[in-house]
Amino acid sequence: MFKHNYIYSLRLMLRNKQLVFWTMAFPLIMAMLFNMALSNVESSEKTEPVRIAVVNDDNFKNNQIYKEAFNELSKGDDRVFDIKYTDADNAKKLLSDEEITGYIAFKNFKPEITINRNGIKETIMTYVVNEITCQSNVMIKLAFNKLSDEISNGNYNNIQKIFEEQSQKAFNGEDGIKTVTPKNMSFVMIEYYSLIAMSCMYSGLFTLTLMNYLMANISAVGKRSTVSSARKSGMIFGSFGAAFTIQLFGLLLLYLLLIFGIRADFGSNVPYVILISLLGSAAGLSLGTAIAVLVKKSENAKFTVLIAVVMAGCFLSGMMGITMKNVIDKNAPVLNKINPEAMITDGLYSIYYYNSNERFIVDAVSLVIFSAVMLLISLRGLRRQRYDSI
């Protein structure tokens, strides 16, 4: 039954023009449009350093990591920042006079960024400061782990040396703070990551369509399938398998265009890119299944709901501007925990930018949880065999 349903599900999907457009053609068209619209913007925005102010109070003066980092990032021709060290009142005035993009004040050793609007320069500023915070957290954690190991082995003499080693690594290492420059950042990449996330989530259209064909209260063919002697599980797995196959084919086309046509960079960790794509696709397929079961409306209404959910998720994960990703990170981080597009985008982002796997693993596990929850929600509707009304 699996094979029979798998083969016919493939035919049904590939001959459905609406499905093929949204799941395969639309992401390719969007990728080409992004390439045309954003490649020039990025190169022009990157060249100029961002003018910022830092509130030079005791909180900052005692924060060695940020002092060193800002010093590194404001040196040379390819510097990231032009920094004015000043007091809080003057920083506010400079910002209101639009002489600076934003200013940074420290409270409890944590930087607080103040900006007046959202734009590319504000995004660069936020991104770099976040990177420094992230790197310093990693540095502290690594140092702490190493120190714990040494102490548990009874080596109390190397403590100072270990801390200095870790500090050096954090500033000068391959993935250290020194490397946090716009040259190493691609703001367009986040758009492409978001596009891949969108493509993964649009796979929900496949399962939405196929599940409608299996539910007696939704379609006439659903009634016919339900009264047949075929077991529903075989039909569901066959449909799901076919949807996954076509989704991966569509995703492959998108990757080929991005890598060989647009020359987008996904870092060197290919297995991780594949893994996050597979998990993202599973999340999309399960979302489509859940909407098919939960939304008690016509097929077109379900299509509209799914497309709206996916586009909203893409918007929040930064597809229409990287600034949105930072706004959500800062103001409503919980949204990123339930938004599968944000998980996929962030997963790809972490493969490209970070040496540590921690962030990737969190994203990957979150996607697995998301898919499992969606499938559990769907299970009741899919297992239902008798309906109250048809």
Add this chain to the structure above:
Amino acid sequence: MSDKKVIEVKNLVKEYKELRAVDDISFDVYEKEIFGLLGPNGSGKSTTINSILSLLKYSSGNISIFGKEMTPDAYDIKRDIGVIFQDVAVFQELTVYENIDYFCGLYIRDKKQRKQCIEDAIELVSIGDYKKFYPKQLSGGLLRRLNIACGIAHKPKLIFLDEPTVAVDPQSRNSILEGIKKLRDDGATIVYTTHYMEEVEQICDRIIIIDKGKIIASGTRENLKKLAKIEERITVEIKKMDKEKLEGFKKLEKVTDVSYEGHTLVVSFSGGKNNIANMIDHLRNNNFSYRRVYSERPTLNDVFLELTGKELRD
């Protein structure tokens, strides 16, 4: 028709909040018969069928098919059932052949056996010339025939047809009805629901008439017609008629009702053997100028009218 029961429905009740769509109905369907469920739209025919098929939850009652209780996972029973729903249930993305193959494949795995079944189904509904057509390229009648082929290709022993001829041209309708009779002749048991009394009269061996969820009559065509108080209806085309002359027709033997509307006189008789001769005599004796005269036996519509006080198509 044999005396072996294929379906047994006992005290079936289906309620939707305040509406009782099926109200305590019981009936049996026997092997190799065409069993008709006749009733107006909304009378509960489709709800009954969907309950029997375990698609709908029903409030109370017992349903057994082939002597076993019918449940949603009674796959051994379902294997021998074919269903043709009122709505055309085919995939627009698949050709005629592929549609039949897909639905037949839900029952039969063996490709060779399936191929033969598909060919037989195509031949039965006469759509051999359209195998490679997509449903959107077919006329309404051909689409209905494809719908039937999808439901019967796996050669079921029990076939449910729920209003299969709605919005079908006369040629396709005749083809469909002939096909149904052939299926019965080949050994299948048929449950046929419709609101077209002519179809029921044409093909059904036994009939139940449903109204407002209740069985109001059941039996063979002939038995049911006995429920109507008339035995013959004579219609005469007459240009002019006055009240006094109209009253004269009521004096004829066994007349139960007389009406005149739009140059058409209709006289109903409760019995009698020479009604048409008596009628013509009366027309001549009273110097009526008339054209056509024809006689009809009572229809199931008359039965329905007698039992409910309304026409079947109201």
